[in-house]
Amino acid sequence: MNIGIPKEIKDNENRVSLTPGGTKELVKAGHTVYVQHAAGENSGFSDEAYIAAGAKILPVMESIYLKSDMIVKVKEPVKAECSLIKPYQIVFSYFHFASEKELTYALLKSGATCIAYETVEKKDKSLPLLIPMSEIAGRMAIQEGARFLEKSQGGRGILLGGVPGVKPAKVLILGGGVVGYNAALMASGMGADVTITDISLPRLRYLSEVMPLNVKTLFSSTLNIENELLSTDLVIGSVLIPGAKAPHIITKDMLKLLKKGSLMVDVAIDQGGCFETSRPTTHTFPIFTVDGIQHYCVTNIPGAVPYSSTLALTNATLPYILMLANKGWKQACKEDDSLALGLNIVNGKVTYQAVAETFGLKYEPMNLQTKY
Numbered sequence: 001m002n003i004g005i006p007k008e009i010k011d012n013e014n015r016v017s018l019t020p021g022g023t024k025e026l027v028k029a030g031h032t033v034y035v036q037h038a039a040g041e042n043s044g045f046s047d048e049a050y051i052a053a054g055a056k057i058l059p060v061m062e063s064i065y066l067k068s069d070m071i072v073k074v075k076e077p078v079k080a081e082c083s084l085i086k087p088y089q090i091v092f093s094y095f096h097f098a099s100e101k102e103l104t105y106a107l108l109k110s111g112a113t114c115i116a117y118e119t120v121e122k123k124d125k126s127l128p129l130l131i132p133m134s135e136i137a138g139r140m141a142i143q144e145g146a147r148f149l150e151k152s153q154g155g156r157g158i159l160l161g162g163v164p165g166v167k168p169a170k171v172l173i174l175g176g177g178v179v180g181y182n183a184a185l186m187a188s189g190m191g192a193d194v195t196i197t198d199i200s201l202p203r204l205r206y207l208s209e210v211m212p213l214n215v216k217t218l219f220s221s222t223l224n225i226e227n228e229l230l231s232t233d234l235v236i237g238s239v240l241i242p243g244a245k246a247p248h249i250i251t252k253d254m255l256k257l258l259k260k261g262s263l264m265v266d267v268a269i270d271q272g273g274c275f276e277t278s279r280p281t282t283h284t285f286p287i288f289t290v291d292g293i294q295h296y297c298v299t300n301i302p303g304a305v306p307y308s309s310t311l312a313l314t315n316a317t318l319p320y321i322l323m324l325a326n327k328g329w330k331q332a333c334k335e336d337d338s339l340a341l342g343l344n345i346v347n348g349k350v351t352y353q354a355v356a357e358t359f360g361l362k363y364e365p366m367n368l369q370t371k372y
Contacts, residue, residue: 001031001032001069001070001324001325001326001328002031002032002034002067002068002069002070003026003031003032003033003034003068003069003070003071003072003321003325004034004036004064004065004067004068004070004071004072005017005018005023005033005034005035005036005039005055005064005072006036006039006061006064006065006071006073006081007036007037007038007039007061008039008073008074008075008303009061009078009080009081010075010078010299010300010303011282011283011284012282012283012284012300012303012304013074013075013300013303014042014043014303014304014306015042015043015074015075015300015302015303015306015309015310015313016039016040016042016043016045016074016306016310017072017073017074017093017310017313017314017317018033018035018072018314018317018318018321019040019043019045019310019311019314020040020045020049020050020052020053020055021053021314022314022317022318022321023035023050023053023054023055024053024054025318025322026321026322026325027053027054027055028054029322029325029326031325032056033050033053033054033055033056034055034056034057034058034063034064034067034068035047035050035055035056035057035058035064036057036058036059036060036061036063036064037057037058037059037060040310042306043306043307043309043310044306044307044310045310061080061081061084062084065081065084065085065086065089066084068089069089069090070089070090070091070092070321070324070325071085071089071090071091071092071093072092072093072317072321073091073092073093073094074093074094074300074303074313075093075094075300075303076093076094076095076096076100076103077091077093077103077106077107079102079106082103082106082107082110085107085110085112086110086111086112087110087111087112087347088111088112088113088347089110089112089113090112090113090115090324090329091107091112091113091114091115092115092117092317092320092321092324093114093115093116093117094116094117094118094133094270095107095114095116095117095118095344096116096118096270096271097114097116097243097344097345097352097355097358098243098244098245098271098272098354098355098358099245099270099271099272099273101359104345104350104355104359104361107345108345108348108349108350108361109348111347111348112345112347113329113343113345113346113347114343114344114345114346115324115329115339115342115343115344116243116342116344116352117129117130117317117342118130118242118243118270119242119243119341119342119344119352120320120338120339120341120342121242121338121341121342122338123337123338127178127242128316128338129316129317129320129342130178131178131316132309132312132313132315132316133302133309133312133313134177134178134179134182134267135178135179135182135312136182136301136302136305136308136309136312137179137182137267137301137302138178138179138180138181138182138183138185138186138236138238138267139182139183139185139186140301140302140304140305141179141183141186141236141238141265141267141296141301142160142171142183142186142187142190142192142234142236143186144265144286144296144298144301144304145160145171145187145234145236145263145265145296146160146190148263148286148287148294148296149169149233149234149261149263153287154261154287154289154294155261155262155263155294156233156259156260156261156262157261158233160187160190160191160192160234161190161191161192162191162192167193168191168192168193168214169192169193169233169234170192170193170194170195170231170232170233170234171183171187171192171193171194171195171232171233171234171235171236172195172197172225172228172229172232172234172235172236173187173194173195173196173197173235173236173238174197174220174225174235174236174237174238174239174249174250174274175196175197175198175220175237175238175239175240175268175274176196176197176198176200176203176204176207176217177198177203177238177240179236179238179240179267180196180198180236180238181196181207183236183238183267184196184207184211184215185211187215187234187236188211188212188214188215189212191214192214192234193214194211194214194215194216195215195216195217195218195228195232196211196215196216196217196218197217197218197219197220197224197225197228198217198219198220199219199220201219204217204218204219220249225249225250225254226254226257229250229254229257229258230257230258232258232262233259233262233263234262234263234264234265235250235258235262235263235264235265235275236265236267237249237250237264237265237266237267237268237273237274237275237278238267238268238274239268239274240268240271241271241354242354243344243352243353243354243355244271244354244355244357244358245271245272245358246268246271246272246273246274247274248273248274248275248276249274249275250264250274250275250276250277251276252276252277252290252291255277255290255291255292255293256291258293260292260293261292261293261294262293262294263293263294263295263296264278264293264294264295264296265296265297266278266295266296266297267301269281269297269298269299270299273297275295277290277291277293277295278295278297279295279297280297280298280299281295281296281297281298281299282298282299283298283300283303283304286298320332320336320339320342323335323336323339324339329343330368333366333368334368340366340368343366346366349362349364350362350363350364351363351364351365351366353365
């Protein structure tokens with residue numbers, strides 16, 4: 001199979017979808033890998049490294065899409081890329097369709113087979129291709145949170161971990177999944193006073209057992225969250241419903257409970273955001289303010305640490321890329337139920353229920369015995 005690795009062109013998206021190491025494995029399996037010139041440069045991987053791994057370097061994005069049976073990306077295609085996608089071409093990437101109506105309709109029109117990293121789901125409900133980026137995003141949320149609480153960045157001027165004689169900042173983490181867990185680890189390690197919420201009592205029990213003493217657990221209810229906001233300096237939103245829009249946990253009216261200069265980091269922004277006042281931001285312009293409360297809503301947080309992120313992503317995606325390349329998408333999905341759940345759009349049909357429901361489109365369950 002011909003596999004294309006285009007250069008990511010979203011604002012400050014410095015990751016690349018495949019390392020030279022991953023490239024070598026695909027070439028060894030008999031596949032041709034086309035890499036766009038300088039695609040890996042910002043992640044620390046040169047064209048020469050890809051050539052040494054057996055890749056063919058192409059000068060422009062158009063050539064990558066033209067020659068490839070499968071496109072492997074990090075982030076969803078932007079408008080300039082959508083017109084290049086061909087019918088029956090496989091596109092394997094993060095899509096987050098439920099928060100992107102224009103993208104959904106563009107990919108329906110393309111006739112491509114769109115497999116979303118974020119909805120590949122194992123029997124235990126874990127999301128193997130979302131986990132590595134969620135781990136990074138959770139930790140980065142605290143790193144960025146500490147930075148934007150500084151007075152020079154528009155924050156309250158509070159040190160996350162405090163010092164002897166001065167209380168640390170209070171951090172409220174909404175959602176105890178992978179992002180929340182990693183955010184709590186980072187925040188507690190920096191010495192903050194951390195509260196993590198969830199609606200799952202088993203999950204809260206687990207977190208209570210494994211977290212340091214400066215992390216407290218709390219059942220997620222509107223009243224409990226409102227009470228916490230009164231003394232919170234940094235809110236991390238990490239609520240996820242796979243493939244669907246995130247629910248609004250904090251409303252605009254609730255902002256008045258926070259102290260001016262407090263910061264809210266919405267890690268769920270890719271899925272629409274879990275704060276009512278959230279809107280997507282970029283690494284170039286990461287912050288905006290509503291009613292005196294700072295919002296950090298960057299849609300590609302791990303893009304700030306591309307070397308680490310690219311390695312972590314390839315570690316997770318490579319087995320699936322190999323499966324798709326070796327067997328074709330239909331046979332691969334027949335043999336792997338978790339990969340089949342990644343099918344969101346196939347030949348103009350919406351095959352993922354949450355996406356169809358979001359936009360009132362017809363949901364056509366995937367029947368792998370049917371010819372597409």
